[in-house]
Amino acid sequence: MTQSRPRIVPEATVARLAVYLRVLAGLADGGRSHVSSGELAAAAGVNPAGLRKDLSYLGPCGVRGVGYAVAGLQERLTAALGVERSRPCVLVGIGRLGAALADYAGFASRGFEFVGLLDADPARVGDRVGGCTVRPIEELESVVAGTRASIGVITTPADVAQSVCDRLVAAGVRSILNFAPVALSVPAGVDVRKVDLSVELQVLAFLDQQRDGGPPTVVVPVPVPAGGAR
Template sequence: MPPPRPRIPEATVARLAVYLRVLAGLADGGRRNVSSGELASAAGVNPAGLRKDLSHLGPCGVRGVGYEVATLRDRIARVLGVEQSRPCVLVGIGNLGTALADYAGFGSRGFRFVGLFDAAPERVGRRIGGQPVRPVAELDEVVAATAATIGVIATPADVAQSVCDRLTAAGVRSILNFAPVALTAPAGVDVRQVDLSVELQVLAFLGQQRGATATTVEVTA
């Protein structure tokens, strides 16, 4: 039996997902081959970093030819498990939650919402993306019935931790948190934080820094 392949670092996994998105777009556009330089540029990384990331997949490209788009796309998809349909639940059907629930692109990447939940009575019963919004009281039942292992939190910050606790108690082992608060989860539960306000603040700072640099260069000149 061959030895197990070394674990792929989390940062590399995140970049593989970006490469997959780029390759899917190239394939849809009819491209057959792509060089490491082209793929790296489209993904926003340097070619050396790209080649190091892809080395975790085994031999992929041909020197002087590059990568066969469809083959590399399919290999990354297998590694990331995109071929499997992964059931997810979403808690919090405000503006952001509604947009996430109604986004058709998740299905093509192997994710499907099997349960939408909200605590507000006026939201319960609505249908979004083909799914009815259910009361939070039904969360445990739906997770058990669908074997959902991924939970998405799009609630206000003050209730996000309690929702996290409920998801993990129901058996969810992976959580994507859009609420602007750090969550505490039990060992064995992976939590990914997406704080849109922080990302905007980083962009604002970078823009301010870029403007300050340009002003300094102009004055010096």
């Protein structure tokens, strides 16, 4: 019993904690023993005060006048994020994207292990991807039960994503990462995070067009009157 959860951590903060953890790994490799909030914030691309507030949700973990101990902070973040030991994940839909994810070294090195790869296409069953063999979708329930997978990743076409999701939930998965472009509905107690790649591009397209086509607000026509330019 660590009684270490006096404050609740906002989800936006959790996402940043994961970023800090990665930056810390780089610093540890470089042999650094301490870091200041300013340096860490710069590397993570956030505000220093915000970073300190994020870390303060875990309780005091720095030393005033010195900074944060790299190794100690790594441990603390690892524990807070729940990645102390490897977490088993199942991935459904081994298309191009699914195969890329299954083979992505960044997951394994951060404590995520794909213990089950499932696909509905018989032609794909039996393939080995990232050290795991693709199995038929019919075995979803048994794979989840046998591996006690806690996280499910969906990279199927949109039209089957909801049914796959339902089966994952029924099998006991309570955390789902969805790459299919649909809004999944799940019962209370199940968390879904959605990654929508084309939405990201469309937001960029919007910003692009806003710059080019809607200058009344963004335009900078100030002709630099004269005098000491710069």
